[in-house]
Amino acid sequence: MEPAAVTASASADGGAFLEFVDYAISVITSSGGDGSESPGAGPAPARPPWGWTVAQVLKSCRAYSSGVTAAILLSDLFQSWTEQRKSLTAKTKVEVTSLLNTRSKRRRLPTTVTIDSIHEKNFLSPKSVLEAVVIDVFVLPGTNIYMLTLGDMWSTSTIDLYLHRRYYNYIGQHCILKKGREVVLTGCCLRTAVVEGSGHARILPTEYMVILLDEEKDEDAMLLAAQFCTYSFSSMMEEKSRNDVVYSFYARIEKIETLEPFGCTERKQIVLVDNDDEKIKFILWGEQVSLANLFRFISLYTSFNCLSQAIAS
Template sequence: MDLLTDPVLLNDIPDHELSSMDIDHLEKPQEEEDPFLRFVDYAQSALSPEEDGSEEGSDKPGWSWVWSEQHRSGAQKKRPECINQLAKRHKRAKLPHTVTIDSVYEKNFLSLTSVLEAVIVDAFLLPGTDIYMLSLGDYWSSNTIDLYLHRRFYYLADPNNGILKRGREIFLTGCYLRTASQGSGHSRLLPTEYLVILLDEDQDDDAMLLGAQFCSDSFSSISLDAVNHGNSYALFARIESIGSLEVQGKHDSLQRKQVTLIDNDGVRLKFLLWGDQVVLANLFSVGSMLAMDRPFIANSVDSALESCEEICLEYGSATQLYLVPFVQQEERVSVALTQSRYQASKMLSALDPSQASKVSQITLPCDSQGSIDFSNYPFRSFVVDLRDKMTSISLYGVIAAISRENNDAEATFSLRIEDATGTIWAKLYFVGYWSLGRLGLGHTVYISGLTCSVSKQNRLQVLWFENDAGASFINLSCLPALLNSSCLHKSSYLSDLSNQTSNTHICRVWLDQIEHCHVNTRLSHALCGYFLNKTTGEDVYCSFCCRNCDAAEVARTFHLKITLADESAKVFAWCTGQTATELLQISPDEFYELPEEEQIMYPSSLEHERFAVALVNCRRQGYGLADGLMQEDDMLMWEITRALKSG
């Protein structure tokens, strides 16, 4: 075997050196013809080049490094004992981009955005060099892998005073994988700047480090003048939010991420990541505590940050990051009294009959503020069940009132939602404008992603933010699938309708008494579906959204009043939008272009046409539009929310 091409040995030469290596042109000492000896001489000089004035050979690695590297194993099949000990108290959830060391070996690939949640199994110097290596394992793998430590972390790996030692947990990303070739040797990770050291406040050494180094400075104590005179800071704060990736620059070439931090005094600052640094955000999680030693302090104006804060933080060349990860806590909550034991037992009996009569509590996760996450709560939540510190709640109910927050510059609306147990006001915050389409009184809706909290006035408030994870809003009364999916409804006769009903009724009807039909076309706001009011000049105003509308937002629509009939009764109802178009079987624009005589005669051709329709009571007592909003037809009790032609 030609030792010059042995991949085990070549793998220990930095990649950038391999391209310039030319064995044939190495100087050949006259007394030494052995190519292996020539290779060792080259490797020694590559790992530790001689500096001017230094004693020859004083800093070169010894010969033993060749054989120690030849026999190092990168694929242990038994998980190291130090990881087994840590696993007993390991409770945090995996980060979204985490990969295991086993999977790295299996795929022979590692993405730059992947995260390794690693435990240091060994920290050592390559024999005869000043190159620090970390041998890493994780909780899910039997393999270990070696990492060339980036030099910005060398002082932290000092055997006497360093923190990077056996048993220390770290997160790292932005790693290049140097793979083994031809089935020999082992893979290694090349140096990365994006490494975060984990601390455990329950461990005395870590608690002392946090107390001694990170408790004297706060966000309020930062001074740009002091920074300009060379002062540095060590800060400790909770990660409140992690922004999405932004692209800036003349050619959209500069990436940026904003991480919002809040310290113990409640002061917020932005921590900015630029360019390749954005992968560092993959190591963070909302609720975790971030300790920042010597962050770069920047002027928010210079960082193109639209913020009222004067300063912001950045990841500088001297910055070191420590993380106290957020551990998801759980809390047992009682199954509400409104959840009939029949409902609970029916669900559980399908899984485990022995538990059918025992269900009384459910374990749910909660965040660092004590709010309980109901996104996986197995039963329906009712209005009467709502309490302080509940998040990710879903409600199913009827819209009893709608109001617009006139004094709010943002698009904020309030809805009064009613179910069998009561009513509650929910405040909806939109990113830019109303985006839910047409919503009227009496419509049945499903809302997820609601949050409950107690206001300063000691009142329970329910909030919904359009861009929150898990936030959705579905108007079931206007759902296109409602009429042609038999599993979603039960048919009713018109005689079954009651003035007090709050349900959406599905009826099979025909159009009757066409001579009393009223057809009109009006301008509507395409975003919310409400009719528009003409103002001075060419401007049109939406009283629902409380703003003037652009021409692109204006659409022509029907305002239709018509008699529906079946074998049991007749009902005079109204509708607009797509529902009216379906009933009249003509578009508003086409109808508008017809001569007046034809517009008058047109409805007569529709008499006795049959439809399946969805009807809601929009005039039930207690329903109303607040703050000057007007119902589009406040004389009629029934609105047709969907229609589908039938044979």
Template sequence: MNSVDSTDCNQQQPQEDPLLKFIDYARSALSPEIDGDSDPIRNGAESSGPSWNWIASRILRTCRAYSSGVTAAILLSDLTQAWHEQNRDRPPKKMPECVKQLRKKHKRRKLSNTVTIDSIYEKNFLSLNSVLEAVIVDVFVLPGTNIYMLSLGDFWSTNTIDLYLHRRYYDLINPNNGILKKGRQIFLTGCYLRPASGGGSRYPRLLPTEYLVILLDEDEDGDAMLLGAQFCSDSFSSVSLDAFSKNVSYSLYARIELIGPLEVQGKFGTLRRKQITLVDDDGAKLQFLLWGDQVALANLLSVGSMLALDKPYIASSADSAVETSAEVCLEFGSATQLFLVPFVQHKEQVCVALTPNRHQGSRLLSTLDPSQSTQVSQVSLPCDSHGSIDFSSYPFQSFITDLRDKMTGISLYGVVTSIIKERCTTEAIFSLRIEDATGAIWTKLHFVKYWSLGRLSLGHTVYISGLTCSIKKRKGFQLKRCHESLEAIWSENTGGASFFNLSSLPAFLNSSCLHKLRKLSDLSSQTSCTQIVHVRLEMAQFHLSTRYSHALCGHFVTEQPIGVSKCSFCNENCDAEVIRTFHLKMTLADKSGKVFAWCTGHTATEFLQISPDEFYELPEEEQVMYPSSLENERFMVAIVNCKRQGSGPGDALLLETEGTSWEITRALKCD
């Protein structure tokens, strides 16, 4: 991680950037909406209001949705509504007594797809992918039938709801020693909702589901005895395909090490599969496979939790097309029952300096110098089984100087100073250098198939969330020895990952509450953040041509000797994905000065009010005369410094500027 000189805009960015000021204002406005009940069960966050990351992401998503622009009132209204919606699951004043008692020692975080019983009543709807984290309030039999019902509550609702229990779980109900009884916690998904009706039940009910996991507590004597008696005799090494074929059943206990991505298989791409890697006490690994609709079960599981499998189906790894050294794998069969000891995330204390200059950065409590005189406050953040701290609920903005090993859920706001496509790999991986007021860092972007963020170039201001930081050992070519460096990684398909290019976001230019108008004389070679200015066009220096660009990333392509087109940005052949675009260079002027700048794509089309293909079809004389009609036309533009110093080797993007230091990333015609 390299340090940078703090000059001009960089020095003032945390105080002067209107967007950052609005985020801080919005967070302070929302914080009073939260009452004084300091309950630890609030989506894993302990702060008194929404995190900085949540506010920033929500504002930018709203801007993306309202491309014509937003007002401060619209943004605050959207934020307030979203925050209230998210916090409807706050602990209620009344709930069943057994739920209230369990809630006092409830420490685990909510699963990602969890919905509350109250929300089911409010919306009269339940998605099949929704998760219910429920507590059994009562067990009863429907009068005149042999159908078992479970009355369920949860930690966030005043309502209860009844579930028709699936018959595969009837053997777990016994008035004396059954495990499914009052006070037992369960996870379930794949539920159909039977709405209330005049002729039937007056209240909604949940229809039977096979996808149910029973929670166990190792600190409870009964659960500990169950685990010891039923699940500790078999190990992964004892599992045999031949024995299973002779009706031998197994009860296995293992830690969830990895929950793999959803795979789509089959000739027509209709067969779904998930692989879950399990590790037993001996360190042996087996794959637990979920097929088709069973993949919903993965929503009930979490890495680090202990999973007890009673009577899993044993399959051949070769027949299941699983790449593993083990000969067998586990599946969710017709007799399988799952028990879970959830992983409880620990908390790590992070210190925040109690000074107005927040961008000095945060520090872990364990790394804080006891001799320093700066007053600090502490924030508790969740920590996983590997010691990685989740910063997604961190209440303040994170800066590059804050980044340390084993940090996840990081969000950064800064300027792009270099982009390089990773070579020697078939994957779509790009290295992006981001700079803020405190430093610079290379981030590695992993895409599912190809670059999917639209046009991004040097000098653009970006917001990126879902970063993971770790120390990587690298071998130096000259010293021939390993050295450590901090690496920030972003994956497109990771939960919580988002990427916004503010410099080309239409609503950013159209929303006066998110920017401050500047004069051209305010621009200097040290300007780093995106500037908004009112300008008029001068024809003294005006160069217009059409070129071809890569449709996916918006950057220019070059013709190769063999006749194919190659993208300078993606570094790939792209003949099938080439479109015509403008390359426009011109003089912008206002009362304070003049700037020579360039643009392409949608921005150039906005200036010229004609598409590249239509312009190309014009006779040559009309093409030459066309720019004269733009003399003294007035625009509001977003402009960035694209001639970055020390942006690193291999920057083919510098060729696009062709000696021009300023790029116009967005333009709006003024009447």
């Protein structure tokens, strides 16, 4: 056989093999989930990685030295992928549980949705609340965009969040937004893009995220003391140039009230009490009112002090 003919034959065989790999991936994906390849889109990617599929096909071909049919290869692939997903699902659930088991168990908020339900419905309302724990922090390959992989204690799956840039300063070796940190967020929208013909669900950036600190942990207790216990409400009232000062303080919520709209702008008022039992009013405007669903205890940073002794966010 001429060299050119040998090359053409090898190329044809290679093309048929690659076509079968792509076909096998599409079959497994269509029968096993939404097809997402994101590491945070479920307990394991519903779409098997291309390299993994090639390796499994070659392994099966070696095992059936006398010959093998496409149906047998597909059966072996499906079984191997199912076992792989079950294993990764169990590992993810154990990891989320271990990250949460040292925290006091909080009651689930009324408007909280689970990550499993997001994947099932392929929908997330901006008014919904997501209570989650950070499983991983990573940079989207080829970009400078930070992503969080989130899990929750009620789900076996995880999901990726595009982190809003206002929170980038909280990422780093000695910063608070890291693996194991609990967060509560709202104002979220789901992004479903088409990646190689499959659905790929991620949460778009939201400004409305609360990072939970634990007073029982030394690191968090030191942060609260250093950053939020400098000012009391009474000292803020006594400042003559208070509008030129950046305040941060720690307080508890006494009550949350709905105010009359300002024109077409919705408003809510949160009555705060500090450690000296002094009270002050914290005002939420417009889209910020959704934050009221997240608050239990609150630390405020760079708030704006109004002359009416109310604080506007």
